[in-house]
Amino acid sequence: MAQKYSPNIRELAALLDLSVTTVSRVLNGKAEKYRISKKTEKRVMQFAKEHNYIPNRIARGLKMSKTDTLGLVIPDIANPFFAELARSIELEARVKGLSIILCDSGENISVEKELINLLMGHKVDGIIIAPVGTDFDHLVQIHEFGMPLVIVDRYSTELDLPFVTSDNYQGAYDAVNYFISLGHRKIACIQGIQNSQPNKERVSGYLDALKNNGLEPEESMIIGEDFSIENGYKQTRILFSKDDPPTAIFALSNLISLGILKAINEIDLKIPEDVSLICFDEQPYSAFLETPLTTIEQKKNEMGQIAVNVIINEMEKKKDGENKGKSVKIKIKTTIIKRESVKNMNEFVRK
Amino acid sequence: MAQKYSPNIRELAALLDLSVTTVSRVLNGKAEKYRISKKTEKRVMQFAKEHNYIPNRIARGLKMSKTDTLGLVIPDIANPFFAELARSIELEARVKGLSIILCDSGENISVEKELINLLMGHKVDGIIIAPVGTDFDHLVQIHEFGMPLVIVDRYSTELDLPFVTSDNYQGAYDAVNYFISLGHRKIACIQGIQNSQPNKERVSGYLDALKNNGLEPEESMIIGEDFSIENGYKQTRILFSKDDPPTAIFALSNLISLGILKAINEIDLKIPEDVSLICFDEQPYSAFLETPLTTIEQKKNEMGQIAVNVIINEMEKKKDGENKGKSVKIKIKTTIIKRESVKNMNEFVRK
């Protein structure tokens, strides 16, 4: 008990018979700068450790207008994509001496706005956000106002906000191109939130891959409304209730692919014999599904790491009063992981 | 820009030509108590909203010794079990006006200890922790010192610390009992961290189910060292390198089961024809694996919700100077979700 009691700097100073100033100085590594004797320095350091001194960051934050704290807002932390992203962000942030206040917007834009205010109240030094993506006004506002900000995953090309995401266009292009190379001609695309940027770019990659291979896109083959399991399920049922179902499906999120699997199971189809499937985003279980899944892997760890380094940059720009030029915009290459969920239609007979 | 500028209370008061006291009072809903005129109250409220006043929680925290902030430390936020738990905790906390500082210990006890200190420095009002579980000293210390604390998932029965977990014993018992009812006699148990309490109780449930059915436990059938995919993989390979492999495996975590699947795939066995499998903890993908998996479901949402309510209780006990009696200890019932990964050995021929 006395064990864990943590004194404040004033008590420490009193006990040491020194001024708070001196104690503060050595504790902040400024002993040299203020030519404090090696002896007192050592004495203070040791004493602080013995008495388990833990500086009060709240007081420090108030004084310094700097809390060493980052806000992280995520649409759904239980989504494994965001969970992994959050882990890498938390880790990298901690390495850099920053703590994370976690907020889950639940894909709800008005919750997201509240959360931003909450974080402003907490006086966080910066905000990393994977926005719901339907509205960026509040983000533009706080960015213009000077709050360091970086967007991950769900960005906007029209606005001049810093972001780091996957190269969604390229990932989708690769996937569809791969389908086509194996002889697929009718390829469905089950999408997520339609006017979210990642979705747009994935669809655009899908479209271009078709066109560049001389294939005509069909409107009825691009369906879906959000990144959920339910959506994947529903759209697949629709797809296969028609006369002319696709031979391949491109799922624009891992959750969507889970829904697709459920539907495919129910209507008693086999992957890849009856339908082929590629999923945007790799997961630990991707290799262990009934048919090991071909996926487009996003470099989540890298994304998280870069995001915190970008925001640290933004924080420094702000400190130096640097007038921000164009925002940093980073797209990370994806890679296609080929497994067994795509049938080769070029082979006359298959196994 | 002026749009989003947030004044402090002093500026507000000056602009309103009132004292900070008055402004503070109405902002904190104490207008009535101090008989402030309805007129000024309204004026202040409206003015604050117009000027986008956001109270500085850091200053407030310093003054009140209360930050409305909870520390959450988790061994691995990318583990879907903890991700879902974290989500429910964050949500319930926010509903109660509490923010979450997220820390990932990476299953590392010394990181965990550092994290606790970090959170002490942040002056969080309480800590919810899923400990690594190898050492509880630091937790006992801060608890005794008066920091409100609740442990989730990885607890200790020997120590008097508040916790909320699943009923691990019962879950394991149910699983093994189910195996036995379907005729299995040689059942392996691939465990996680051996001296973690959940692991101990799951093993103990396993053992008791065997004994109560008149079966003799075999030492070589209880193996494994942590909750990882790698462990599941390795142990399964070992299991099937021997002459006398089990007919059923009980996996003590979802990650372990993923490793098991990988190994089983590699050695070209089928579930449930060649081996049966039950996994402790349900996941969104459990139903979509090659063979839909029978699992023991943990009520993660409930667990999270209860955890924050318990800690709020602890915080109130502390405030009221109540001398804590025995700590709250809560075990949440699990349910078995039966799917197709368990073979019925009683049937003479199968399909």
Add this chain to the structure above:
DNA sequence: TTGTAAGCGTTATCAC
């Protein structure tokens, strides 16, 4: 019904 001022635990600016 409203205001003055002290103080929460730090760090920074002067002073010696």
Add this chain to the structure above:
DNA sequence: GTGATAACGCTTACAA
């Protein structure tokens, strides 16, 4: 080499 003291933005006795 070291120390007083003000200030960060807020709440709350204590006054009036």
